[in-house]
Amino acid sequence: MDQRLLRATWLGVLGVIIFAPTFAYLTLPSVAHLGLPSTGGLWHQLSAITGLLALSALVCAAVLPSRLRSLNRAFGIESVIDVHRFLGVVTAALVFAHLACVVAAKPANINLLDLTTAPGRAKAATVSTLALVAVAVLTVLRNQARLSYELWKWSHVTLAATALVAAALHVWLLDQLIRDTVIGTMFVLFALLLAVVLGHRWVWRPMCDPSTEFVVRDIRRENRTVSTLVLAPRSRGGRPATTWAFAPGQFAWIRLDRSVMAEEHPFTIASSAHSDATEFTIRHTGDFTRALRRLPIGATVWVDGPHGAFTNDVETSAGFVMIAGGVGITPMMSMLRTAAHRRDPRPYRLVVVASAPSDLLFRTELAQLRCLIDLEVTEVLRRPVEGWSGPTGDIGVELLSAVLGGAHHAEDVDYFICGPPALVTDALSALDLLGAPMDRIHTEQFDLA
Numbered sequence: 001m002d003q004r005l006l007r008a009t010w011l012g013v014l015g016v017i018i019f020a021p022t023f024a025y026l027t028l029p030s031v032a033h034l035g036l037p038s039t040g041g042l043w044h045q046l047s048a049i050t051g052l053l054a055l056s057a058l059v060c061a062a063v064l065p066s067r068l069r070s071l072n073r074a075f076g077i078e079s080v081i082d083v084h085r086f087l088g089v090v091t092a093a094l095v096f097a098h099l100a101c102v103v104a105a106k107p108a109n110i111n112l113l114d115l116t117t118a119p120g121r122a123k124a125a126t127v128s129t130l131a132l133v134a135v136a137v138l139t140v141l142r143n144q145a146r147l148s149y150e151l152w153k154w155s156h157v158t159l160a161a162t163a164l165v166a167a168a169l170h171v172w173l174l175d176q177l178i179r180d181t182v183i184g185t186m187f188v189l190f191a192l193l194l195a196v197v198l199g200h201r202w203v204w205r206p207m208c209d210p211s212t213e214f215v216v217r218d219i220r221r222e223n224r225t226v227s228t229l230v231l232a233p234r235s236r237g238g239r240p241a242t243t244w245a246f247a248p249g250q251f252a253w254i255r256l257d258r259s260v261m262a263e264e265h266p267f268t269i270a271s272s273a274h275s276d277a278t279e280f281t282i283r284h285t286g287d288f289t290r291a292l293r294r295l296p297i298g299a300t301v302w303v304d305g306p307h308g309a310f311t312n313d314v315e316t317s318a319g320f321v322m323i324a325g326g327v328g329i330t331p332m333m334s335m336l337r338t339a340a341h342r343r344d345p346r347p348y349r350l351v352v353v354a355s356a357p358s359d360l361l362f363r364t365e366l367a368q369l370r371c372l373i374d375l376e377v378t379e380v381l382r383r384p385v386e387g388w389s390g391p392t393g394d395i396g397v398e399l400l401s402a403v404l405g406g407a408h409h410a411e412d413v414d415y416f417i418c419g420p421p422a423l424v425t426d427a428l429s430a431l432d433l434l435g436a437p438m439d440r441i442h443t444e445q446f447d448l449a
Contacts, residue, residue, distance in 0.1 A: 043105035128166035252305025325419025
């Protein structure tokens with residue numbers, strides 16, 4: 001499906017989820033006979049509206065990070081996670097607005113916050129609210145408290161599930177809106193949607209999907225801290241392996257066990273989209289990545305992907321400028337290797353930033369790729385070293401102007417940036433000064449919290 005159509009479809013789906021219940025509440029004449037808040041004054045109406053919007057936003061916030069490949073391909077993982085965070089903030093704000101409206105409509109309702117005397121519907125609402133507050137606090141304190149990703153992830157998932165279930169229980173125990181045929185049907189459909197999406201994310205993909213099972217074909221050491229993991233889909237019972245297709249530049253999560261609780265991390269695919277094997281070039285900086293390097297040939301791993309919209313697999317660009325730092329070169333290698341397979345005639349300009357010459361990866365292969373496609377490589381060291389004659393320092397306007405050259409204007413090409421946050425920031429600032437359109441600039445950072 002065309003990416004613009006895919007985006008429009010998802011925007012429509014999310015828009016319906018967020019606004020349809022509130023629209024139905026405001027317009028349906030059948031609501032009046034239920035004795036709903038719409039008959040009890042402005043504050044009652046506002047309490048119902050804010051509650052409906054909060055529940056809808058919470059449903060969308062749960063759907064977004066559930067690794068729906070079409071959604072990630074439509075918007076990119078960074079945008080999906082940004083919207084997920086935004087909806088989390090919006091949900092919390094709507095919940096507190098809902099509580100304020102309930103109290104404003106009847107000040108005695110403040111007693112509903114007392115868990116020892118409140119009815120079940122109020123207790124469910126309070127639990128949901130406290131879980132949402134805990135999610136927000138945990139997210140803010142994650143970096144300050146230096147929580148591990150796995151601890152943060154499972155705490156976040158548990159609290160979010162608590163908030164969602166308690167909110168649904170609150171609506172059910174209120175026993176008002178769900179009695180309306182239209183609104184009640186919407187709630188049932190939302191519940192089914194969540195069951196399907198979350199079941200696919202937490203049960204089918206990690207536990208049952210045979211297409212996620214891969215075997216280690218090879219492990220190549222690139223330098224003392226970086227290796228390339230070469231995988232191939234596993235065949236079963238003499239049958240051909242499940243097909244594995246991805247767009248150059250996409251990424252996947254890798255696990256070492258078939259379990260929902262297994263530790264997993266995202267890595268960008270480095271191989272060509274037309275290769276019979278899938279390669280991940282990985283820097284070994286922790287226990288998990290070091291365990292990957294020690295895997296024996298033939299070992300089994302599980303791969304959840306492909307995901308993301310960080311790809312040059314489009315036909316609307318006159319050329320590409322790629323800016324990479326460290327192992328941020330891996331999606332660029334996937335794009336370049338794929339371009340070589342396809343004999344892509346468009347120009348590719350690659351800027352590689354490293355701390356030392358030994359950290360410059362794939363130098364031999366890049367020299368070979370220059371013979372197959374229109375590729376120019378600019379190597380940049382962050383600090384000068386003895387014997388280095390190339391550019392040094394940060395990414396700036398002067399460097400990118402030289403890379404871009406006079407063949408194309410800044411608005412005619414697509415830009416791909418992958419690397420440490422400081423490099424991404426410098427590159428974005430320079431491209432802004434060069435007049436590069438924002439819709440042609442693509443970034444990739446795995447800050448998935």
